[in-house]
Amino acid sequence: MTSSLHHRAIENLGTRIISGELPAGHIMLAEKLEEELSVSRSVIREAVRVLQSLGLVETTKRVGIRVLPPSRWNPFDPQVIRWRLASDDRGAQLRSLAELRSAVEPAAAELAAQNAPAPLRLELVDVSHAMRDAGHKGEVPRFLELDIQFHSLLLSGSGNEMFANLMGQVAETLTGRTVHGLMPDHPHEAALQWHVDVAEAIARGDASSAREASDKIMRRTMSQMSDTWTEQPRVFIPVHR
Amino acid sequence: MTSSLHHRAIENLGTRIISGELPAGHIMLAEKLEEELSVSRSVIREAVRVLQSLGLVETTKRVGIRVLPPSRWNPFDPQVIRWRLASDDRGAQLRSLAELRSAVEPAAAELAAQNAPAPLRLELVDVSHAMRDAGHKGEVPRFLELDIQFHSLLLSGSGNEMFANLMGQVAETLTGRTVHGLMPDHPHEAALQWHVDVAEAIARGDASSAREASDKIMRRTMSQMSDTWTEQPRVFIPVHR
DNA sequence: TGACACCGATGTGTGCAGACATCAAAACTC
DNA sequence: GAGTTTTGATGTCTGCACACATCGGTGTCA
Numbered sequence: 001m002t003s004s005l006h007h008r009a010i011e012n013l014g015t016r017i018i019s020g021e022l023p024a025g026h027i028m029l030a031e032k033l034e035e036e037l038s039v040s041r042s043v044i045r046e047a048v049r050v051l052q053s054l055g056l057v058e059t060t061k062r063v064g065i066r067v068l069p070p071s072r073w074n075p076f077d078p079q080v081i082r083w084r085l086a087s088d089d090r091g092a093q094l095r096s097l098a099e100l101r102s103a104v105e106p107a108a109a110e111l112a113a114q115n116a117p118a119p120l121r122l123e124l125v126d127v128s129h130a131m132r133d134a135g136h137k138g139e140v141p142r143f144l145e146l147d148i149q150f151h152s153l154l155l156s157g158s159g160n161e162m163f164a165n166l167m168g169q170v171a172e173t174l175t176g177r178t179v180h181g182l183m184p185d186h187p188h189e190a191a192l193q194w195h196v197d198v199a200e201a202i203a204r205g206d207a208s209s210a211r212e213a214s215d216k217i218m219r220r221t222m223s224q225m226s227d228t229w230t231e232q233p234r235v236f237i238p239v240h241r
Numbered sequence: 242m243t244s245s246l247h248h249r250a251i252e253n254l255g256t257r258i259i260s261g262e263l264p265a266g267h268i269m270l271a272e273k274l275e276e277e278l279s280v281s282r283s284v285i286r287e288a289v290r291v292l293q294s295l296g297l298v299e300t301t302k303r304v305g306i307r308v309l310p311p312s313r314w315n316p317f318d319p320q321v322i323r324w325r326l327a328s329d330d331r332g333a334q335l336r337s338l339a340e341l342r343s344a345v346e347p348a349a350a351e352l353a354a355q356n357a358p359a360p361l362r363l364e365l366v367d368v369s370h371a372m373r374d375a376g377h378k379g380e381v382p383r384f385l386e387l388d389i390q391f392h393s394l395l396l397s398g399s400g401n402e403m404f405a406n407l408m409g410q411v412a413e414t415l416t417g418r419t420v421h422g423l424m425p426d427h428p429h430e431a432a433l434q435w436h437v438d439v440a441e442a443i444a445r446g447d448a449s450s451a452r453e454a455s456d457k458i459m460r461r462t463m464s465q466m467s468d469t470w471t472e473q474p475r476v477f478i479p480v481h482r
Numbered sequence: 483t484g485a486c487a488c489c490g491a492t493g494t495g496t497g498c499a500g501a502c503a504t505c506a507a508a509a510c511t512c
Numbered sequence: 513g514a515g516t517t518t519t520g521a522t523g524t525c526t527g528c529a530c531a532c533a534t535c536g537g538t539g540t541c542a
Binding site: 006042045053054070071078079097160167238239 | 247283286287288290291294295311312315316317318319320336337338340341343344345347348349352356357358361390393394397398399400401402403404405406408475476477478479480
């Protein structure tokens with residue numbers, strides 16, 4: 001069902017808005033969109049309604065469908081993130097996600113040490129050991145898979161559904177990092193040990209150690225990635241009063 | 242346009258799903274919804290599309306409109322958060338937001354110290370001083386207003402649009418805390434000073450001090466609020482493979 | 483006789499076309 | 513300039529054709 005007309009219309013407009021092809025303030029008419037995409041009124045209307053709920057457009061009678069500025073987009077929506085990752089803003093989006101991750105994961109580690117169910121703790125330890133092995137052997141694809149699983153378990157184990165929801169985005173950034181050759185074949189030895197430290201601290205319920213080790217991982221990750229996006233301009237969203 | 246039929250339909254179904262009145266797995270028929278809400282097909286269809294994009298329902302031909310379990314909801318969507326805050330899950334939602342905030346704000350403080358534009362830094366210092374005054378004088382409404390502004394400026398100053406987007410939710414939790422009488426008339430003296438410390442550290446570009454002071458605020462806030470939600474069950478979202 | 487694969491009937495979402503209602507921007511009048 | 517009318521876009525309603533997943537019946541084979 002991923003190629004319904006409705007879905008394709010959303011994809012078409014969403015991509016074009018976020019890429020900047022349809023700039024903020026640009027006005028579209030439902031009728032024009034109908035013929036442009038060769039679909040009926042209902043398809044366009046339903047698509048516009050979804051884009052409206054994502055903060056990408058607003059509709060005004062007697063005017064049309066107005067494209068909204070980036071400050072109005074919902075930056076947490078998975079679709080918006082995906083579109084931004086596919087646009088020129090890719091670097092800025094990756095940086096934002098990395099910053100969010102590095103803030104959240106240590107907190108998730110702390111919470112997981114306090115709340116995670118026992119089986120999850122055991123699995124986390126297993127995965128961390130397997131990561132170390134795969135890292136030593138230079139098994140890149142297997143390492144990536146374990147890496148994703150490790151961080152997913154960590155976020156999920158926090159028992160905070162917002163943290164857990166970041167699993168998907170984290171997986172995408174980790175995959176992207178590997179695919180784009182930003183990962184060495186043999187991960188840093190200390191980083192491997194930190195993953196084990198996080199897992200074992202969580203296993204024994206040591207919240208502050210878990211946070212500390214996770215924080216080390218995140219700080220290293222950030223410093224590794226930061227040179228990729230030093231050129232990305234930052235966006236300061238005004239405080240509305 | 243906040244009371245269009247479309248909007249009311251979304252509101253009606255969204256609240257009922259998140260409140261649990263329409264449980265996961267429950268199946269609705271578009272036709273039934275039409276007569277139940279006394280609106281036409283197009284209104285229902287557009288509303289269902291939006292709920293679908295929020296992860297609240299899925300549609301299957303020959304079956305109907307199926308309500309999805311909470312693990313599929315987009316926990317970052319402002320509407321979903323609002324509906325959860327209005328439901329029995331209120332406590333769990335507040336806890337999740339507080340945990341997210343306490344993870345993000347220190348990171349935002351660190352980033353703001355590195356990146357915030359100069360005028361924003363100055364305003365932050367002014368607001369922190371005004372907060373201290375209002376706190377001493379026991380001016381509760383003004384303090385709340387300044388508190389919201391302080392934390393909004395902080396998040397906005399990070400230059401991370403995801404952090405900045407949390408302004409709305411933070412404002413709502415701060416307001417809720419005050420309205421529900423969880424805030425003393427005279428805020429803790431140390432907490433007032435910590436706000437000033439954060440602002441001044443940001444003003445002079447001292448990232449680690451800014452983070453540290455912000456961390457103190459967050460840890461105190463968490464320990465203050467934690468007794469309110471100790472009974473809330475945690476939800477562990479399974480890791481899909 | 484029983485198990486299993488096939489296949490058509492059924493019901494529901496998806497997509498289409500056209501009409502009228504509504505309402506805010508724009509044009510007009512005074 | 514203030515108030516009024518016109519206009520043109522979205523909002524809402526309705527009837528229809530189509531796609532297609534599910535279910536139950538039918539036929540085949542062991």
